[in-house]
Amino acid sequence: MGGEFEGVVRPRRVPRTRGGQAIVEFAVVLPLFLFCLIGALDAGLWAVQTSAEVSAVEQAAMIASSAGSSPTSQAAPDALAVTAAISGRLRTALFGTTVASWCTKDASGGCAPDTGQRCPSTPAEVQNADGPRVVVVCVSEADPPACTTPPPGRPTPYPPGCQDSPVITVRVVGFVASFVPPGFGAGAGAFELPTNISATTHTLRFAP
Amino acid sequence: MRRSRRRGDDAQAVLETALVIPILLFLVCNFVAVMVQVTVQEQLNSATALAAQSRFQAPENAVDPSGTRCCGAPGASLATAGLPTGCRYAAETFYGTMTTYTGLLHWQSAVLCTSGGDSGNAGRPPSPPVAYVGSPSNAEVSCDIGSVKSDGVVVPGYTDRALNPPAGLEVVTCSASASLDFANTPLAWGVFWTPTLHAQAEALPPPFRQ
Numbered sequence: 001m002g003g004e005f006e007g008v009v010r011p012r013r014v015p016r017t018r019g020g021q022a023i024v025e026f027a028v029v030l031p032l033f034l035f036c037l038i039g040a041l042d043a044g045l046w047a048v049q050t051s052a053e054v055s056a057v058e059q060a061a062m063i064a065s066s067a068g069s070s071p072t073s074q075a076a077p078d079a080l081a082v083t084a085a086i087s088g089r090l091r092t093a094l095f096g097t098t099v100a101s102w103c104t105k106d107a108s109g110g111c112a113p114d115t116g117q118r119c120p121s122t123p124a125e126v127q128n129a130d131g132p133r134v135v136v137v138c139v140s141e142a143d144p145p146a147c148t149t150p151p152p153g154r155p156t157p158y159p160p161g162c163q164d165s166p167v168i169t170v171r172v173v174g175f176v177a178s179f180v181p182p183g184f185g186a187g188a189g190a191f192e193l194p195t196n197i198s199a200t201t202h203t204l205r206f207a208p
Numbered sequence: 209m210r211r212s213r214r215r216g217d218d219a220q221a222v223l224e225t226a227l228v229i230p231i232l233l234f235l236v237c238n239f240v241a242v243m244v245q246v247t248v249q250e251q252l253n254s255a256t257a258l259a260a261q262s263r264f265q266a267p268e269n270a271v272d273p274s275g276t277r278c279c280g281a282p283g284a285s286l287a288t289a290g291l292p293t294g295c296r297y298a299a300e301t302f303y304g305t306m307t308t309y310t311g312l313l314h315w316q317s318a319v320l321c322t323s324g325g326d327s328g329n330a331g332r333p334p335s336p337p338v339a340y341v342g343s344p345s346n347a348e349v350s351c352d353i354g355s356v357k358s359d360g361v362v363v364p365g366y367t368d369r370a371l372n373p374p375a376g377l378e379v380v381t382c383s384a385s386a387s388l389d390f391a392n393t394p395l396a397w398g399v400f401w402t403p404t405l406h407a408q409a410e411a412l413p414p415p416f417r418q
Contacts, residue, residue: 029225043243044239051246054250058257058258062258155273160273160275160276165266167300169304197251200300200303200305201258201261201262201301202266203265
């Protein structure tokens with residue numbers, strides 16, 4: 001018995017329906033698996049980027065609060081100088097994202113002093129101005145109101161807070177690169193997530 | 209016989225998928241939640257550190273005049289009249305920096321401005337900081353200022369800054385606590401814990417202070 005075929009193992013035929021079932025299972029599981037994998041990767045990436053932004057903004061606030069042109073200056077510290085001080089740290093973490101300084105461009109394309117001292121309030125504002133996957137560093141200064149003669153019965157100094165030192169706000173705002181595909185997440189476009197981190201501090205100001 | 213076995217295989221596959229997918233999503237949700245917690249903790253540390261340093265940007269011995277208010281939670285600004293101006297500066301810095309993720313945080317209310325505090329030693333029991341008169345108690349940050357001992361006694365060999373401020377300088381310690389709540393986020397589906405975050409920072413005055 002057996003003859004010439006003895007010892008040969010024939011592969012068992014897989015039913016066609018079972019092969020189809022495997023493909024369907026694979027098609028269902030693959031997107032879920034990719035969703036979880038990319039979600040976890042993106043969460044880690046986002047945490048690293050945000051962490052770098054928080055520490056950079058803190059450092060920038062300290063620099064900005066002591067880097068005015070003079071102790072009695074009424075102008076905000078130079079945004080370019082502050083950006084240059086922290087951009088190295090930001091670029092290390094924000095791969096795929098452009099780091100820029102928020103300032104008014106002059107005729108030669110350079111940064112003119114920002115007389116308005118207004119930072120973008122939303123990441124979308126940065127996207128409209130500078131394109132996708134760009135974060136800007138913005139430095140603004142809020143000066144206290146001028147002191148005036150108080151009305152009768154009101155204590156000096158008047159108005160309250162008129163002798164305060166200016167408040168410096170450093171903001172890193174825009175969209176950072178991520179794995180979020182088009183149509184998902186909070187990004188305005190594809191492969192980006194919004195960020196808006198700020199730090200505020202009072203400046204050290206000497207009496208004039 | 210063969211048909212019932214195939215049906216059993218199908219049911220097993222469905223069951224496996226139904227078990228694995230929620231577990232996978234649960235893990236991803238918790239991973240994202242941990243990332244959020246780390247980020248918020250960093251921001252809390254940063255806000256507290258800047259607040260402590262900001263206290264020294266105010267002129268020494270400056271006191272807020274009557275009618276002065278500042279910052280605070282929406283609709284609940286803090287009255288700081290009669291308090292050291294540095295306290296208001298610290299609060300303004302804290303609230304100005306802690307601007308994101310605030311919807312996830314439940315703050316533990318604290319007295320904005322305290323003074324004193326003594327962690328004690330072998331011969332003296334610890335004493336808690338005393339609130340400044342009129343200091344608001346609904347603040348989200350608390351700064352203990354002016355921790356120089358009134359008698360100026362230096363305890364030899366003791367490194368606690370509250371007991372032995374370096375060269376007799378003031379030490380400011382700011383702290384804040386909040387719990388992170390994911391209940392109103394999509395992560396609530398798989399995150400069942402509510403971590404409590406705490407940050408504390410200390411600052412010394414700059415030598416060129418006014």
